Amino acid sequence: MPSVSCKDCPLRKLDIFTPFSSDEVKFMQVFKTGELKVDPGTTILMEGSNSPQLYTVLSGLGTRYTTLENGRRQVINFLFPGDFTGLQAGLMGEMKHSVDATTEMTLCVFRREDLWTLYRQFPERAYDLTWIAAVEEHFLGETIASLGQRDATQRIAWAFVRIRERLVAAGLSKGNAVPLPYRQQDLADALGLSLVHTNKTLNSLRSAGLATWRDGQLTIDNLASLAEIALIDPERPQIRPLM
Amino acid sequence: MPSVSCKDCPLRKLDIFTPFSSDEVKFMQVFKTGELKVDPGTTILMEGSNSPQLYTVLSGLGTRYTTLENGRRQVINFLFPGDFTGLQAGLMGEMKHSVDATTEMTLCVFRREDLWTLYRQFPERAYDLTWIAAVEEHFLGETIASLGQRDATQRIAWAFVRIRERLVAAGLSKGNAVPLPYRQQDLADALGLSLVHTNKTLNSLRSAGLATWRDGQLTIDNLASLAEIALIDPERPQIRPLM
Protein backbone atom coordinates (compact mmCIF):
# COMPACT_ATOMS: atom_id res chain seq x y z
CA MET A 1 0.00 0.00 0.00
CA PRO A 2 1.43 3.39 -0.94
CA SER A 3 2.13 6.08 1.59
CA VAL A 4 -0.59 8.63 2.27
CA SER A 5 0.30 11.97 0.72
CA CYS A 6 0.18 14.80 3.23
CA LYS A 7 -2.03 16.62 0.79
CA ASP A 8 -4.61 13.89 1.21
CA CYS A 9 -4.07 13.34 4.93
CA PRO A 10 -7.44 12.47 6.41
CA LEU A 11 -6.51 13.94 9.77
CA ARG A 12 -6.11 17.46 8.42
CA LYS A 13 -9.83 17.73 7.89
CA LEU A 14 -10.65 17.27 11.55
CA ASP A 15 -11.77 20.23 13.60
CA ILE A 16 -9.42 19.68 16.52
CA PHE A 17 -6.40 20.36 14.36
CA THR A 18 -5.33 23.81 13.28
CA PRO A 19 -5.46 24.33 9.51
CA PHE A 20 -2.45 23.86 7.24
CA SER A 21 -1.28 26.37 4.68
CA SER A 22 -0.38 24.84 1.35
CA ASP A 23 3.26 25.67 2.07
CA GLU A 24 3.04 23.71 5.25
CA VAL A 25 1.56 20.72 3.49
CA LYS A 26 4.40 20.80 1.01
CA PHE A 27 6.98 21.07 3.73
CA MET A 28 5.51 18.20 5.71
CA GLN A 29 5.55 16.07 2.62
CA VAL A 30 9.31 16.51 2.47
CA PHE A 31 9.72 16.14 6.22
CA LYS A 32 7.82 12.87 6.19
CA THR A 33 10.26 10.14 5.32
CA GLY A 34 7.88 7.25 5.21
CA GLU A 35 5.13 5.32 6.83
CA LEU A 36 5.29 2.57 9.39
CA LYS A 37 2.60 -0.05 9.73
CA VAL A 38 2.72 -2.29 12.77
CA ASP A 39 0.71 -5.16 14.19
CA PRO A 40 -1.04 -5.07 17.56
CA GLY A 41 1.37 -5.62 20.41
CA THR A 42 4.40 -4.21 18.62
CA THR A 43 6.67 -1.98 20.66
CA ILE A 44 7.22 1.18 18.64
CA LEU A 45 9.45 3.03 21.07
CA MET A 46 11.28 1.46 23.96
CA GLU A 47 12.32 2.98 27.27
CA GLY A 48 16.05 3.55 27.39
CA SER A 49 16.50 3.36 23.65
CA ASN A 50 17.67 6.21 21.49
CA SER A 51 15.18 6.30 18.68
CA PRO A 52 16.22 8.25 15.60
CA GLN A 53 12.63 8.67 14.57
CA LEU A 54 9.58 10.71 15.42
CA TYR A 55 6.04 9.65 14.64
CA THR A 56 2.58 10.99 14.06
CA VAL A 57 -0.18 8.47 14.55
CA LEU A 58 -2.08 8.23 11.29
CA SER A 59 -4.44 5.48 12.37
CA GLY A 60 -4.82 2.99 15.18
CA LEU A 61 -4.45 3.22 18.95
CA GLY A 62 -1.41 2.89 21.18
CA THR A 63 -0.28 2.90 24.80
CA ARG A 64 2.48 4.99 26.32
CA TYR A 65 3.87 3.67 29.60
CA THR A 66 6.81 3.29 31.94
CA THR A 67 7.73 0.38 34.12
CA LEU A 68 8.96 0.95 37.66
CA GLU A 69 11.78 -1.00 39.23
CA ASN A 70 9.30 -3.10 41.17
CA GLY A 71 7.71 -4.22 37.93
CA ARG A 72 4.58 -2.13 38.18
CA ARG A 73 3.48 -0.47 34.99
CA GLN A 74 2.09 3.04 34.67
CA VAL A 75 0.25 3.90 31.50
CA ILE A 76 0.98 7.59 31.03
CA ASN A 77 -1.59 8.04 28.31
CA PHE A 78 -3.20 6.43 25.33
CA LEU A 79 -2.19 7.38 21.81
CA PHE A 80 -4.84 8.37 19.33
CA PRO A 81 -4.75 9.35 15.67
CA GLY A 82 -3.05 12.74 15.32
CA ASP A 83 -0.84 12.33 18.36
CA PHE A 84 2.83 13.07 17.93
CA THR A 85 5.44 11.06 19.77
CA GLY A 86 9.17 10.65 20.04
CA LEU A 87 10.10 14.23 20.87
CA GLN A 88 11.74 13.12 24.09
CA ALA A 89 14.35 10.98 22.46
CA GLY A 90 14.59 13.60 19.76
CA LEU A 91 15.54 16.33 22.19
CA MET A 92 16.70 14.62 25.34
CA GLY A 93 18.68 11.79 23.83
CA GLU A 94 16.86 8.86 25.36
CA MET A 95 13.32 7.58 25.65
CA LYS A 96 11.94 7.75 29.16
CA HIS A 97 8.94 5.62 28.30
CA SER A 98 7.77 2.94 25.89
CA VAL A 99 5.04 3.03 23.28
CA ASP A 100 3.17 -0.09 22.21
CA ALA A 101 0.67 -0.49 19.42
CA THR A 102 -2.62 -1.68 20.86
CA THR A 103 -4.36 -2.12 17.54
CA GLU A 104 -2.78 -2.23 14.13
CA MET A 105 -1.26 1.22 13.65
CA THR A 106 -0.02 3.33 10.81
CA LEU A 107 2.49 6.03 11.65
CA CYS A 108 4.04 8.86 9.68
CA VAL A 109 7.79 8.71 10.19
CA PHE A 110 10.11 11.69 10.57
CA ARG A 111 13.84 11.76 11.01
CA ARG A 112 15.30 13.21 14.13
CA GLU A 113 18.11 14.94 12.22
CA ASP A 114 15.56 16.80 10.16
CA LEU A 115 14.12 18.37 13.28
CA TRP A 116 16.77 21.01 13.39
CA THR A 117 16.17 21.81 9.72
CA LEU A 118 12.55 22.31 10.57
CA TYR A 119 13.44 24.85 13.21
CA ARG A 120 15.61 26.83 10.84
CA GLN A 121 13.51 26.64 7.73
CA PHE A 122 9.98 26.62 8.96
CA PRO A 123 9.42 28.58 12.17
CA GLU A 124 5.66 28.16 11.87
CA ARG A 125 6.03 24.43 12.21
CA ALA A 126 8.57 24.82 15.00
CA TYR A 127 6.09 26.98 16.83
CA ASP A 128 3.45 24.31 16.30
CA LEU A 129 5.73 21.67 17.72
CA THR A 130 6.09 23.65 20.93
CA TRP A 131 2.36 24.16 20.95
CA ILE A 132 1.85 20.41 20.70
CA ALA A 133 4.22 19.93 23.61
CA ALA A 134 2.30 22.50 25.64
CA VAL A 135 -1.01 20.77 24.96
CA GLU A 136 0.52 17.47 26.00
CA GLU A 137 1.77 19.10 29.16
CA HIS A 138 -1.71 20.31 29.92
CA PHE A 139 -3.18 16.83 29.64
CA LEU A 140 -0.49 15.34 31.81
CA GLY A 141 -1.26 17.96 34.42
CA GLU A 142 -4.90 17.01 34.31
CA THR A 143 -3.96 13.37 34.70
CA ILE A 144 -1.89 14.23 37.75
CA ALA A 145 -4.90 15.96 39.24
CA SER A 146 -7.01 12.87 38.56
CA LEU A 147 -4.61 10.43 40.16
CA GLY A 148 -4.03 12.75 43.08
CA GLN A 149 -7.51 13.99 43.87
CA ARG A 150 -10.19 11.81 42.29
CA ASP A 151 -11.47 8.53 43.71
CA ALA A 152 -11.92 5.42 41.58
CA THR A 153 -15.36 6.29 40.23
CA GLN A 154 -14.36 9.84 39.44
CA ARG A 155 -11.17 8.72 37.73
CA ILE A 156 -12.94 6.31 35.41
CA ALA A 157 -15.66 8.83 34.67
CA TRP A 158 -12.98 11.39 33.88
CA ALA A 159 -11.09 9.01 31.63
CA PHE A 160 -14.24 8.03 29.77
CA VAL A 161 -15.29 11.61 29.14
CA ARG A 162 -11.85 12.66 27.93
CA ILE A 163 -11.30 9.56 25.83
CA ARG A 164 -14.67 9.85 24.19
CA GLU A 165 -14.07 13.54 23.49
CA ARG A 166 -10.76 12.75 21.82
CA LEU A 167 -12.01 9.81 19.80
CA VAL A 168 -15.04 11.72 18.60
CA ALA A 169 -12.73 14.53 17.57
CA ALA A 170 -10.63 11.97 15.70
CA GLY A 171 -13.73 11.05 13.73
CA LEU A 172 -13.95 7.56 15.17
CA SER A 173 -17.35 7.63 16.82
CA LYS A 174 -19.99 5.22 15.61
CA GLY A 175 -23.36 6.44 16.74
CA ASN A 176 -23.28 6.79 20.49
CA ALA A 177 -20.15 4.66 20.90
CA VAL A 178 -16.43 4.95 20.33
CA PRO A 179 -13.95 2.11 19.81
CA LEU A 180 -11.88 1.45 22.92
CA PRO A 181 -9.98 -1.78 22.33
CA TYR A 182 -7.92 -1.78 25.51
CA ARG A 183 -8.02 -4.28 28.34
CA GLN A 184 -9.35 -3.38 31.76
CA GLN A 185 -5.79 -3.90 32.95
CA ASP A 186 -4.63 -1.06 30.69
CA LEU A 187 -7.17 1.35 32.12
CA ALA A 188 -6.29 0.21 35.64
CA ASP A 189 -2.61 0.89 34.96
CA ALA A 190 -3.48 4.29 33.53
CA LEU A 191 -5.54 5.34 36.53
CA GLY A 192 -3.45 3.85 39.31
CA LEU A 193 -6.13 1.35 40.31
CA SER A 194 -6.04 -2.40 40.72
CA LEU A 195 -7.62 -4.55 38.06
CA VAL A 196 -10.18 -5.89 40.49
CA HIS A 197 -11.31 -2.53 41.71
CA THR A 198 -11.42 -1.18 38.17
CA ASN A 199 -13.68 -4.03 37.17
CA LYS A 200 -16.06 -3.46 40.05
CA THR A 201 -16.19 0.25 39.43
CA LEU A 202 -16.91 -0.31 35.75
CA ASN A 203 -19.80 -2.57 36.71
CA SER A 204 -21.24 0.03 39.02
CA LEU A 205 -21.04 2.68 36.29
CA ARG A 206 -22.79 0.33 33.93
CA SER A 207 -25.62 -0.54 36.30
CA ALA A 208 -26.00 3.13 37.11
CA GLY A 209 -26.72 3.69 33.43
CA LEU A 210 -23.75 6.00 32.96
CA ALA A 211 -21.35 4.19 30.63
CA THR A 212 -20.89 0.75 29.16
CA TRP A 213 -17.54 -0.56 28.02
CA ARG A 214 -17.80 -3.96 26.40
CA ASP A 215 -16.21 -5.77 23.49
CA GLY A 216 -13.83 -2.93 22.83
CA GLN A 217 -16.65 -0.40 22.52
CA LEU A 218 -17.29 2.43 24.93
CA THR A 219 -20.85 3.67 25.06
CA ILE A 220 -21.60 6.77 27.05
CA ASP A 221 -25.16 6.45 28.29
CA ASN A 222 -25.34 9.68 30.22
CA LEU A 223 -22.66 12.18 29.37
CA ALA A 224 -23.94 14.97 31.57
CA SER A 225 -23.98 12.85 34.72
CA LEU A 226 -20.67 11.30 33.88
CA ALA A 227 -19.03 14.69 33.44
CA GLU A 228 -20.56 15.84 36.69
CA ILE A 229 -19.17 12.84 38.55
CA ALA A 230 -15.82 13.41 36.88
CA LEU A 231 -15.75 17.00 38.12
CA ILE A 232 -15.23 18.21 34.59
CA ASP A 233 -16.61 21.50 33.45
CA PRO A 234 -17.72 21.07 29.86
CA GLU A 235 -15.38 22.68 27.39
CA ARG A 236 -14.54 22.34 23.72
CA PRO A 237 -11.80 19.85 23.03
CA GLN A 238 -8.46 21.63 22.97
CA ILE A 239 -7.51 22.79 19.47
CA ARG A 240 -3.96 21.86 18.57
CA PRO A 241 -1.64 21.62 15.61
CA LEU A 242 -1.14 18.38 13.74
CA MET A 243 2.35 17.26 12.90
CA MET B 1 17.43 47.30 42.65
CA PRO B 2 18.42 47.16 38.99
CA SER B 3 17.51 44.27 36.75
CA VAL B 4 20.05 41.47 36.42
CA SER B 5 21.77 41.61 33.07
CA CYS B 6 21.54 38.31 31.20
CA LYS B 7 25.28 38.50 30.77
CA ASP B 8 25.62 38.29 34.54
CA CYS B 9 22.79 35.81 35.09
CA PRO B 10 23.83 33.59 37.98
CA LEU B 11 21.81 30.65 36.66
CA ARG B 12 23.82 30.38 33.45
CA LYS B 13 26.81 29.09 35.41
CA LEU B 14 24.97 26.04 36.71
CA ASP B 15 25.77 22.64 35.27
CA ILE B 16 22.18 21.54 34.67
CA PHE B 17 21.70 24.26 32.08
CA THR B 18 23.07 24.05 28.55
CA PRO B 19 25.62 26.75 27.77
CA PHE B 20 24.75 30.03 26.09
CA SER B 21 26.53 31.45 23.09
CA SER B 22 27.26 35.16 23.35
CA ASP B 23 24.71 35.75 20.60
CA GLU B 24 22.13 33.99 22.66
CA VAL B 25 22.94 36.09 25.69
CA LYS B 26 22.51 39.22 23.64
CA PHE B 27 19.23 38.03 22.20
CA MET B 28 17.85 37.11 25.60
CA GLN B 29 18.78 40.51 26.89
CA VAL B 30 16.48 42.02 24.27
CA PHE B 31 13.80 39.40 24.78
CA LYS B 32 13.75 40.06 28.50
CA THR B 33 11.45 42.97 29.11
CA GLY B 34 11.90 43.30 32.81
CA GLU B 35 12.00 41.73 36.19
CA LEU B 36 9.20 40.98 38.59
CA LYS B 37 9.72 40.73 42.30
CA VAL B 38 6.88 39.34 44.37
CA ASP B 39 6.18 38.63 48.02
CA PRO B 40 5.42 35.19 49.41
CA GLY B 41 1.84 34.19 48.75
CA THR B 42 1.44 36.27 45.61
CA THR B 43 -0.40 34.65 42.73
CA ILE B 44 1.77 35.08 39.65
CA LEU B 45 -0.43 33.29 37.14
CA MET B 46 -4.06 32.46 37.66
CA GLU B 47 -6.11 29.62 36.23
CA GLY B 48 -8.49 30.84 33.55
CA SER B 49 -6.61 34.07 32.99
CA ASN B 50 -4.93 35.02 29.77
CA SER B 51 -1.52 36.17 30.84
CA PRO B 52 0.42 38.21 28.31
CA GLN B 53 3.66 37.29 29.99
CA LEU B 54 6.10 34.44 30.29
CA TYR B 55 8.54 34.01 33.15
CA THR B 56 11.79 32.42 34.07
CA VAL B 57 12.32 31.97 37.79
CA LEU B 58 15.46 33.85 38.71
CA SER B 59 15.26 33.20 42.44
CA GLY B 60 12.81 31.91 44.98
CA LEU B 61 10.39 29.00 45.04
CA GLY B 62 6.85 28.66 43.77
CA THR B 63 3.92 26.27 43.50
CA ARG B 64 2.00 25.31 40.38
CA TYR B 65 -1.46 23.89 41.02
CA THR B 66 -5.02 23.43 39.84
CA THR B 67 -8.20 23.37 41.86
CA LEU B 68 -10.90 20.83 41.11
CA GLU B 69 -14.59 21.64 41.17
CA ASN B 70 -14.95 19.98 44.54
CA GLY B 71 -12.41 22.37 45.99
CA ARG B 72 -9.52 19.92 46.23
CA ARG B 73 -6.16 21.27 45.20
CA GLN B 74 -3.55 19.38 43.20
CA VAL B 75 -0.04 20.74 43.24
CA ILE B 76 1.30 19.79 39.81
CA ASN B 77 4.87 20.66 40.65
CA PHE B 78 7.07 23.06 42.53
CA LEU B 79 8.88 25.86 40.75
CA PHE B 80 12.59 26.25 41.24
CA PRO B 81 15.14 28.77 39.95
CA GLY B 82 15.64 28.27 36.23
CA ASP B 83 12.11 26.97 35.59
CA PHE B 84 10.20 28.55 32.76
CA THR B 85 6.47 29.08 33.04
CA GLY B 86 3.60 30.63 31.15
CA LEU B 87 3.97 28.78 27.86
CA GLN B 88 0.46 27.43 28.16
CA ALA B 89 -1.25 30.77 28.09
CA GLY B 90 1.30 31.85 25.53
CA LEU B 91 0.35 29.11 23.10
CA MET B 92 -3.05 27.86 24.15
CA GLY B 93 -4.67 31.14 25.03
CA GLU B 94 -5.58 30.46 28.62
CA MET B 95 -3.89 29.29 31.79
CA LYS B 96 -4.99 25.85 32.90
CA HIS B 97 -3.32 26.20 36.28
CA SER B 98 -2.21 28.79 38.80
CA VAL B 99 1.25 29.66 40.04
CA ASP B 100 1.86 31.09 43.51
CA ALA B 101 5.05 32.42 44.98
CA THR B 102 5.94 30.43 48.07
CA THR B 103 8.93 32.50 49.05
CA GLU B 104 9.85 35.90 47.77
CA MET B 105 10.55 35.41 44.08
CA THR B 106 12.30 37.27 41.32
CA LEU B 107 11.21 36.47 37.77
CA CYS B 108 12.54 37.45 34.37
CA VAL B 109 9.62 38.70 32.33
CA PHE B 110 9.07 38.07 28.62
CA ARG B 111 6.27 39.28 26.38
CA ARG B 112 4.04 36.78 24.73
CA GLU B 113 3.99 38.72 21.45
CA ASP B 114 7.75 38.45 21.26
CA LEU B 115 7.51 34.68 21.26
CA TRP B 116 6.77 34.55 17.58
CA THR B 117 9.70 36.83 16.86
CA LEU B 118 11.88 34.42 18.75
CA TYR B 119 10.74 31.59 16.53
CA ARG B 120 11.52 33.50 13.37
CA GLN B 121 14.74 35.16 14.40
CA PHE B 122 16.40 32.69 16.67
CA PRO B 123 15.70 29.06 15.84
CA GLU B 124 18.26 27.90 18.40
CA ARG B 125 16.21 29.44 21.17
CA ALA B 126 12.99 28.12 19.67
CA TYR B 127 14.49 24.67 19.67
CA ASP B 128 15.48 25.14 23.30
CA LEU B 129 11.95 26.15 24.20
CA THR B 130 10.62 22.89 22.81
CA TRP B 131 13.37 21.09 24.64
CA ILE B 132 12.29 22.71 27.88
CA ALA B 133 8.72 21.61 27.21
CA ALA B 134 9.91 18.05 26.57
CA VAL B 135 11.84 17.97 29.83
CA GLU B 136 8.79 19.24 31.65
CA GLU B 137 6.72 16.55 30.00
CA HIS B 138 9.16 13.95 31.21
CA PHE B 139 8.86 15.07 34.81
CA LEU B 140 5.10 15.16 34.65
CA GLY B 141 5.17 11.59 33.36
CA GLU B 142 7.31 10.56 36.26
CA THR B 143 4.90 12.27 38.63
CA ILE B 144 2.02 10.34 37.10
CA ALA B 145 3.94 7.12 37.69
CA SER B 146 4.46 8.13 41.32
CA LEU B 147 0.85 8.95 42.02
CA GLY B 148 -0.32 5.85 40.21
CA GLN B 149 2.12 3.22 41.37
CA ARG B 150 3.97 4.30 44.50
CA ASP B 151 2.60 4.09 48.04
CA ALA B 152 2.86 6.94 50.52
CA THR B 153 6.39 6.18 51.72
CA GLN B 154 7.68 5.67 48.21
CA ARG B 155 6.06 8.86 47.00
CA ILE B 156 7.62 10.99 49.67
CA ALA B 157 10.98 9.32 49.21
CA TRP B 158 10.71 9.93 45.48
CA ALA B 159 9.76 13.56 45.96
CA PHE B 160 12.62 14.15 48.39
CA VAL B 161 15.22 12.62 46.09
CA ARG B 162 14.04 14.58 43.07
CA ILE B 163 13.62 17.83 44.94
CA ARG B 164 17.02 17.59 46.52
CA GLU B 165 18.57 16.78 43.16
CA ARG B 166 16.98 19.83 41.61
CA LEU B 167 17.80 22.21 44.43
CA VAL B 168 21.40 21.03 44.59
CA ALA B 169 21.61 21.60 40.84
CA ALA B 170 20.23 25.08 41.39
CA GLY B 171 23.11 25.73 43.72
CA LEU B 172 20.95 26.05 46.80
CA SER B 173 22.33 23.27 48.97
CA LYS B 174 23.83 24.18 52.31
CA GLY B 175 25.96 21.33 53.48
CA ASN B 176 23.80 18.24 53.61
CA ALA B 177 20.55 20.17 53.49
CA VAL B 178 18.45 22.06 50.98
CA PRO B 179 15.89 24.77 51.68
CA LEU B 180 12.33 23.49 51.34
CA PRO B 181 10.04 26.18 52.70
CA TYR B 182 6.74 24.54 51.87
CA ARG B 183 4.05 23.37 54.26
CA GLN B 184 3.29 19.69 54.75
CA GLN B 185 -0.07 20.48 53.19
CA ASP B 186 1.69 21.50 49.97
CA LEU B 187 3.58 18.23 49.75
CA ALA B 188 0.40 16.33 50.58
CA ASP B 189 -1.43 18.12 47.75
CA ALA B 190 1.46 17.39 45.40
CA LEU B 191 1.51 13.68 46.16
CA GLY B 192 -2.19 13.02 46.45
CA LEU B 193 -2.02 12.21 50.15
CA SER B 194 -3.90 13.57 53.12
CA LEU B 195 -2.14 15.97 55.43
CA VAL B 196 -2.40 13.57 58.33
CA HIS B 197 -0.97 10.64 56.47
CA THR B 198 1.80 12.78 55.04
CA ASN B 199 2.74 13.88 58.53
CA LYS B 200 2.88 10.35 59.85
CA THR B 201 4.89 9.12 56.91
CA LEU B 202 7.34 11.98 57.33
CA ASN B 203 7.80 11.00 60.94
CA SER B 204 8.51 7.42 60.04
CA LEU B 205 11.11 8.48 57.47
CA ARG B 206 12.72 10.65 60.10
CA SER B 207 12.85 7.97 62.76
CA ALA B 208 14.19 5.54 60.19
CA GLY B 209 17.11 7.91 59.73
CA LEU B 210 16.34 8.51 56.07
CA ALA B 211 15.34 12.14 55.79
CA THR B 212 14.44 15.04 58.04
CA TRP B 213 12.30 17.93 56.94
CA ARG B 214 12.02 20.60 59.57
CA ASP B 215 11.93 24.37 59.73
CA GLY B 216 11.89 24.64 55.96
CA GLN B 217 15.05 22.59 55.60
CA LEU B 218 15.22 19.17 54.04
CA THR B 219 18.11 17.01 55.20
CA ILE B 220 18.73 13.74 53.44
CA ASP B 221 20.28 11.42 55.99
CA ASN B 222 20.62 8.35 53.77
CA LEU B 223 20.35 9.08 50.09
CA ALA B 224 21.08 5.56 48.91
CA SER B 225 18.34 3.98 51.01
CA LEU B 226 15.91 6.74 50.15
CA ALA B 227 16.50 6.29 46.43
CA GLU B 228 16.06 2.56 46.82
CA ILE B 229 12.75 3.02 48.61
CA ALA B 230 11.70 5.50 45.95
CA LEU B 231 12.44 2.94 43.21
CA ILE B 232 14.71 5.45 41.52
CA ASP B 233 17.72 4.33 39.60
CA PRO B 234 20.44 6.89 40.16
CA GLU B 235 21.00 9.15 37.19
CA ARG B 236 22.47 12.52 36.51
CA PRO B 237 19.97 15.33 36.76
CA GLN B 238 18.50 16.01 33.35
CA ILE B 239 20.40 18.67 31.42
CA ARG B 240 18.13 21.30 29.93
CA PRO B 241 18.23 24.74 28.37
CA LEU B 242 17.64 27.87 30.42
CA MET B 243 15.31 30.51 29.13
Add this chain to the structure above:
DNA sequence: CGGGTATTTGACGATTCTCAAATGGTGTGG
Protein backbone atom coordinates in the same frame (compact mmCIF):
# COMPACT_ATOMS: atom_id res chain seq x y z
C1' DC C 1 -1.19 37.39 76.42
C1' DG C 2 -4.18 36.17 72.47
C1' DG C 3 -5.10 34.89 67.69
C1' DG C 4 -3.73 32.57 63.71
C1' DT C 5 -1.35 28.99 61.42
C1' DA C 6 1.33 24.70 61.06
C1' DT C 7 2.43 20.39 63.04
C1' DT C 8 1.45 16.36 65.64
C1' DT C 9 -1.24 12.55 67.63
C1' DG C 10 -5.18 9.35 68.36
C1' DA C 11 -9.17 6.81 66.93
C1' DC C 12 -12.18 5.10 63.65
C1' DG C 13 -13.93 4.15 59.15
C1' DA C 14 -13.70 3.10 54.33
C1' DT C 15 -11.83 2.98 49.98
C1' DT C 16 -8.91 0.20 47.69
C1' DC C 17 -5.64 -3.80 47.44
C1' DT C 18 -4.23 -8.58 47.39
C1' DC C 19 -5.28 -13.31 47.17
C1' DA C 20 -7.98 -16.78 45.14
C1' DA C 21 -10.93 -18.88 42.16
C1' DA C 22 -14.71 -19.16 38.88
C1' DT C 23 -16.57 -17.90 34.43
C1' DG C 24 -16.47 -17.05 29.57
C1' DG C 25 -14.57 -16.62 25.03
C1' DT C 26 -11.17 -17.86 21.43
C1' DG C 27 -7.88 -20.40 18.83
C1' DT C 28 -5.20 -24.63 18.15
C1' DG C 29 -4.41 -29.43 17.77
C1' DG C 30 -5.89 -34.07 18.08
Add this chain to the structure above:
DNA sequence: CCACACCATTTGAGAATCGTCAAATACCCG
Protein backbone atom coordinates in the same frame (compact mmCIF):
# COMPACT_ATOMS: atom_id res chain seq x y z
C1' DC D 1 -15.99 -31.62 16.68
C1' DC D 2 -14.25 -31.77 21.14
C1' DA D 3 -10.45 -31.06 24.52
C1' DC D 4 -7.38 -28.00 26.16
C1' DA D 5 -4.65 -24.00 26.82
C1' DC D 6 -4.65 -19.20 27.19
C1' DC D 7 -6.36 -14.86 28.24
C1' DA D 8 -9.66 -11.42 29.87
C1' DT D 9 -13.36 -10.65 32.80
C1' DT D 10 -15.93 -11.36 36.89
C1' DT D 11 -16.90 -12.34 41.78
C1' DG D 12 -15.94 -13.16 46.70
C1' DA D 13 -13.53 -12.42 51.02
C1' DG D 14 -10.27 -10.61 54.11
C1' DA D 15 -6.55 -7.33 54.90
C1' DA D 16 -4.38 -2.87 54.90
C1' DT D 17 -3.26 1.41 53.46
C1' DC D 18 -4.91 5.68 53.72
C1' DG D 19 -8.63 9.24 54.71
C1' DT D 20 -11.60 11.82 57.79
C1' DC D 21 -12.75 13.68 62.20
C1' DA D 22 -11.18 15.71 66.28
C1' DA D 23 -8.26 17.80 69.34
C1' DA D 24 -3.85 18.84 71.37
C1' DT D 25 0.54 21.00 70.88
C1' DA D 26 3.77 24.23 69.19
C1' DC D 27 5.20 28.43 67.11
C1' DC D 28 5.06 33.16 65.50
C1' DC D 29 3.76 37.83 65.71
C1' DG D 30 1.42 41.81 67.13
